Amino acid sequence: MLHPCSWGPGMKIELHDIKKHFGPVRANDGISLYVDSGTIHGLLGENGAGKTTLMKILAGYQPYDAGGILLNGRLMRFSSPAEAIQAGIGMLHQDPMDFPPLSVLDNFLLGRSKGLAQGRREGEKELGELCQRFGFALDPDVLANSLTVGERQQLELVRLLSLGVQVVILDEPTTGISAPQKKLLFDTLHKLAQEGLSVIFVSHKLDEVESLCSRVTVLRRGKVAGEAVAPLSSDHLVQMMFNQRLSPSTRADVSLGEVVLELQDAAVRTYRLSVEHMSLQVRSGEMIGLAGLEGSGQRLLMQACTGLERLAAGRLSIAGRDMTHEPYARFLEAGVAFVPAARLEEGLVSGLTLCEHAALMARTGDFFVHWKDAEAQAQKMIGDFNIIGRAETMVQELSGGNQQRAILALPHDDLRLLILEHPTRGLDLESTRWIWGKLLQRREQGTAILFTSTDLEELVEYSDRIVVFSGGVMSAPVDAGKITVEELGSMIGGRQQ
Amino acid sequence: MSARQPRLSRATLALLPVLLALIFTTLVLLVAGANPFEAYGNILAGAFESPRKLADVAVAAVPLLLCSAGGLITYAAGLWNIGIEGQMIAGALATTWLINALPLPSYGLLPLSVLAGLVGGALWGLLAGVLRTFGHVNEIFAGLGLNFVAAALTNYLIFGPWKPPDGATMSGTDPFPQAAWMPTLPNVRMSLITFVLALIAIGTVYVLLRGTHWGLRLKAIGLNAQAARRLGADTTSNMLLAFAVCGALAGLAGSLQATAVYRRLIPQISGGYGYLSLLVVLLSGSRAEWVPLVVFFFSVIQVGSPRLELRLQLDSSLGGVLQASVALFFLLIRGVRERLERKRE
Numbered sequence: 017m018l019h020p021c022s023w024g025p026g027m028k029i030e031l032h033d034i035k036k037h038f039g040p041v042r043a044n045d046g047i048s049l050y051v052d053s054g055t056i057h058g059l060l061g062e063n064g065a066g067k068t069t070l071m072k073i074l075a076g077y078q079p080y081d082a083g084g085i086l087l088n089g090r091l092m093r094f095s096s097p098a099e100a101i102q103a104g105i106g107m108l109h110q111d112p113m114d115f116p117p118l119s120v121l122d123n124f125l126l127g128r129s130k131g132l133a134q135g136r137r138e139g140e141k142e143l144g145e146l147c148q149r150f151g152f153a154l155d156p157d158v159l160a161n162s163l164t165v166g167e168r169q170q171l172e173l174v175r176l177l178s179l180g181v182q183v184v185i186l187d188e189p190t191t192g193i194s195a196p197q198k199k200l201l202f203d204t205l206h207k208l209a210q211e212g213l214s215v216i217f218v219s220h221k222l223d224e225v226e227s228l229c230s231r232v233t234v235l236r237r238g239k240v241a242g243e244a245v246a247p248l249s250s251d252h253l254v255q256m257m258f259n260q261r262l263s264p265s266t267r268a269d270v271s272l273g274e275v276v277l278e279l280q281d282a283a284v285r286t287y288r289l290s291v292e293h294m295s296l297q298v299r300s301g302e303m304i305g306l307a308g309l310e311g312s313g314q315r316l317l318m319q320a321c322t323g324l325e326r327l328a329a330g331r332l333s334i335a336g337r338d339m340t341h342e343p344y345a346r347f348l349e350a351g352v353a354f355v356p357a358a359r360l361e362e363g364l365v366s367g368l369t370l371c372e373h374a375a376l377m378a379r380t381g382d383f384f385v386h387w388k389d390a391e392a393q394a395q396k397m398i399g400d401f402n403i404i405g406r407a408e409t410m411v412q413e414l415s416g417g418n419q420q421r422a423i424l425a426l427p428h429d430d431l432r433l434l435i436l437e438h439p440t441r442g443l444d445l446e447s448t449r450w451i452w453g454k455l456l457q458r459r460e461q462g463t464a465i466l467f468t469s470t471d472l473e474e475l476v477e478y479s480d481r482i483v484v485f486s487g488g489v490m491s492a493p494v495d496a497g498k499i500t501v502e503e504l505g506s507m508i509g510g511r512q513q
Numbered sequence: 514m515s516a517r518q519p520r521l522s523r524a525t526l527a528l529l530p531v532l533l534a535l536i537f538t539t540l541v542l543l544v545a546g547a548n549p550f551e552a553y554g555n556i557l558a559g560a561f562e563s564p565r566k567l568a569d570v571a572v573a574a575v576p577l578l579l580c581s582a583g584g585l586i587t588y589a590a591g592l593w594n595i596g597i598e599g600q601m602i603a604g605a606l607a608t609t610w611l612i613n614a615l616p617l618p619s620y621g622l623l624p625l626s627v628l629a630g631l632v633g634g635a636l637w638g639l640l641a642g643v644l645r646t647f648g649h650v651n652e653i654f655a656g657l658g659l660n661f662v663a664a665a666l667t668n669y670l671i672f673g674p675w676k677p678p679d680g681a682t683m684s685g686t687d688p689f690p691q692a693a694w695m696p697t698l699p700n701v702r703m704s705l706i707t708f709v710l711a712l713i714a715i716g717t718v719y720v721l722l723r724g725t726h727w728g729l730r731l732k733a734i735g736l737n738a739q740a741a742r743r744l745g746a747d748t749t750s751n752m753l754l755a756f757a758v759c760g761a762l763a764g765l766a767g768s769l770q771a772t773a774v775y776r777r778l779i780p781q782i783s784g785g786y787g788y789l790s791l792l793v794v795l796l797s798g799s800r801a802e803w804v805p806l807v808v809f810f811f812s813v814i815q816v817g818s819p820r821l822e823l824r825l826q827l828d829s830s831l832g833g834v835l836q837a838s839v840a841l842f843f844l845l846i847r848g849v850r851e852r853l854e855r856k857r858e
Contacts, residue, residue: 324743348745362743367736375726376733376744384724426744 026053026212027088027104027182029074034083036069043069044080045238051183056205056215058229060222062257062444065235067218071185074216075107076100106176107185108169116161123160124175139178146174150204162288164311166197173204183214190224191442194309194470195508202228220257220444222250257445272480273300275336276432276464277321282330284316291316291488294330298464300432303455305479305496306468307508312485314468318435321466322354323347335432349379351432355423357441359416363423366412370394370405370422377426397425401454417447424451434458436467440474452478472501472508484508530796530842537842538835547827556832559820560813568701571708572774573812576601576766578711580790581797581804582718583638583762587652588799589722590755591735596641596656597763598787599663600634604764605771606667607633609686609778612693613675619692626693626772627710627765634764635757637663642756646749652756660787668780675778685779695773704773712805714762719801731755763787789815792840798847811836 031049035042044066051057061067072078074085076094085092087103094100097107115123125139140156147154152170160168169189176184186205190198205215205228219225225232226248234241234256242256277298284291291313298304306314319325320332323344332340334350356362364373374397375390394407401421405414411422420443427434439455440448455478459465469475475482481493484507491507499507539549560570580597587594611629615622637659644655677687697704722728730751733741742748770782793811797803818832 344742345745345747354743356743360740361737362739365733365737365740365744368733372729372733373744375729376741376746378726379745380726383726385726385729387724 027214028053029105029183029214029216030086030089031070031074032084032086034070034073034085035081036073036078037081042238044073046083047235047238047240049233049240051214051216052231053182053214054209054212055231056209056217056229058225058232059216059218059235060220060225060232060253060257061235061241062220062446065257065444066238067235068187070235071107071187071216071218074100075105075185077107101176101179101181104180104182105185106179106181106183107187108172108176108189109187117159119157119159120154120163120171121156123171124156124178126175128179142178143174146177150174150207151200164193164197166193166201166310169193169201170197177208182212183216184208185216185218187218188220188442189217190219190221191438191470194311195505196309222253225253226250254445272302273462276300276302276334277466278331278333279317279321280331282320282332283328284313284320284325285328286316286325289313289316289488290328291485291490292329294320294490296483296490296493298433298466300462300464301459303459303465303467303478303480304493305475305482306466306485307472307475307482307504308468308485309508310470313488313490314485315437317485317490318354318437318466318468321433321435322352324354351428351430353427353431353434355427355434355436355439357438359419359423360412364411364419367410369408369410370397370403371407373411373422373426374407377428379428397422401425402450417443420447420451424454429458429461431458431463433464433466436465438469439467440469440471448474472504476501476504525846530839530846533842533846534835534839537838538831541831541834542827545827547825552821552825552827552831555820555824556814556817559817561817565701566816568698568703569816570809570812571703573815574808575704575707575711575773576770576784576786577790577793577808577811577815578715578805579762579766579769580786581793581808582711582714582801583759584790584794585718585722585797585799585801585804586731586762587755587759588794589728589735590731590752591738592645592752592755593653594638594641594656594756594759595653595791596638596659596787597759597790598783598785599656599660600637600641600760600763601767601770601783601787602660602663602667603637603760604630604634604767605778605782606663606670606767607636607764608768608771609670609675609689612689612772616690617692619694622692623695623772626768630764630766630768631761632764634767635761637764638756638758638760639753641760642753645756646752664780664783667778667782671778671780683780685775685777688777689772693772694776695769697773702774704769707769707773710765710769714765715801715804718762722801727751727754763790789836792836796840796843810839 029051031047034044034047036044047066047070059067059071069078073080076097076099092103094103115126121140121143124143125135128135143154143156152174154167154171160171163171173184189201193201205217209215217225217229230246232244232248232253234253236257244252275297277296279294279296282294289311294317306317308314316325320327323339323342323346327340331338334347334352337350339346339350360366371390371394374393375385375387378390378393391407397403398405398407401424403414403418403421403425405418411419414422424439440451443451455465476496476499479496482496482499482504483493484491486508542549542552560566580601584594584597607629608626611626612622615625617625641652641655641659644650645652671685672681675686695704695706730741730746733744733746734748734751738748766786767782770784771778775782789811793804793807796807814832814835819829821827821831822829
């Protein structure tokens, strides 16, 4: 064990009857929570249950309306994240909050109050030590925007540790990171807990909470629904989360139609990754799952199939028409839609309303916007996709789950090919099932669907065929009915080594 | 109660900067040893004392309205179009070239001169757009560079190919033939045609940005180009078009300065209106409906402040201090308000 005393004694956290409302919504409605030092405490609940709000309050990002925070028995109130970090509480967000254009080392050094010049070399040394200690491989000189989500998370974690935090909050840390990165993260969290730090693990994924946490608090609609101590039973947790049991979904058999997408020995080459020899035939009504670790080439395939990335070799046709050299606009006209995972970066335009999004998507060719039609279209989206919001709501004001519904609602009904990047990432079980219901409906209407997922069960359950990507190599399609989760896992992992 | 609060703070947002700028300028005046009330009185008198002066306010408002209308468009697309000044000059150059080249009667020459201004400005704007979209040159640097090029080109033409027969001077080319003069109202410098053109321009931009698919696309691109592109708004072509339309409006401003105000090409034909229009766009919160009011305010200062020099021996650039400090305080107050709102959340 290295530096056992570097963080001093552990910290006990008590949240007492925390209340926080946003307009009429009671995000936290009297939540009390006790986290002992040296433990990994799970905070479980579906989207909108109030987990993130509660943790943002604890980490100083948001003030609370009523209640109190006690650290080692002392009442605290933070007016900024910096104050919380000084008191020993650091939070890792769902989207790591780093500065992409700065180097890893610069990001690491951010937030220190010490001088500039003398800190650099020491900082580099400290970064190296921390990385070595947890088995992270972070190059201090590369730019943060070249890191994967998992690596950015590692960077943020060692940064917080170097600032001396004793409580680490992780908000949905496993979305978007690869399986080995996840294992490394979990090992790190165990190590931290052994050394007396408190870890709060926010998630809606039962299996992760079960395998990691010694104690779990379940939130439902802004209140504590119950607590459980290891060994945890998933039935019990599900019951607390939803107040009900979920039945497995059924999938109608769809007869496949004409060939919608055809790739012939296609290659995409970018600065960071190249994928060669991609051949694939997708027929109308077919559902193709793209499996693989993050950054193995799936995104390049998806971007190539929408015309957002040009082919360096090979041919691509949509519904029998050669589209190899066509721009993105032609793909849109041909009925291809791409739904990216980054909702507010690529998916939606912050600052525009749902109604304005509907108008933006309208392919009327008219000069003037027909606001009445756009409004009606927005209302239809809201109704069809159960979006909690109004036509004049700015998209950034929607919750994450509702943003995802809005993104999925935007493409037109008569699509030939729908390409989805992590369509259910970060969503709770209920929303996930609901969104799959919508996608299966589109499929029955004849839309071919390509999707990526890090959830192997989801891939096996919903795909007709699965293509596995590994380090820029695309496998031949596998029949999803003839493969188990374990086999798929070993295919992804096996090719990796 | 809660519904009224934002409106109150919007009024505060508009008025507080003016107040702070007045206080600031008053301090500057006191430091300069002048009587502030006398100075402000002179500015107002300089703008309003006679119909002639009032007409001058309208004359100053025309280029400012046109440039601001153009600026609104590029600003909506998220572009900092510093090059409006150069686009104005390009419009004036194209107009001068046309007038030199075509000896037509005025009913033919005037519409063509307007067209030349539009085209010249649009091309100059497109140049900045091409540098930005294809050359990956930030539009601020592209615009600034092109402003210098346009100004140098003007000087070259005035002292070279277009120099008057009896020798070139800084006062510009020889006056245009009378056929190229925009008609003005009797005894004043104001031209009803140019004033109406400017009002039409700002009205059109208002409609473009609020009610058309193009305006919506520009807004989406300005807010998030990547997402806008995915949703089907082609960033390259829309940005180029924004540059061209903005350039056309600025070029029209330059063209009208040449045909309606100076009646010749002069070295400083743009007169700083391009830069000033950036302040107008900022101060109006990039909302077209507020632009006329801000333009009026700026034009009054523009026309009234030269009197400071005549009456109080103060430098007339004090008017510029007032204009710029209003804009700065506006940005400051807006920043503070956003900060407070974020805290409240």
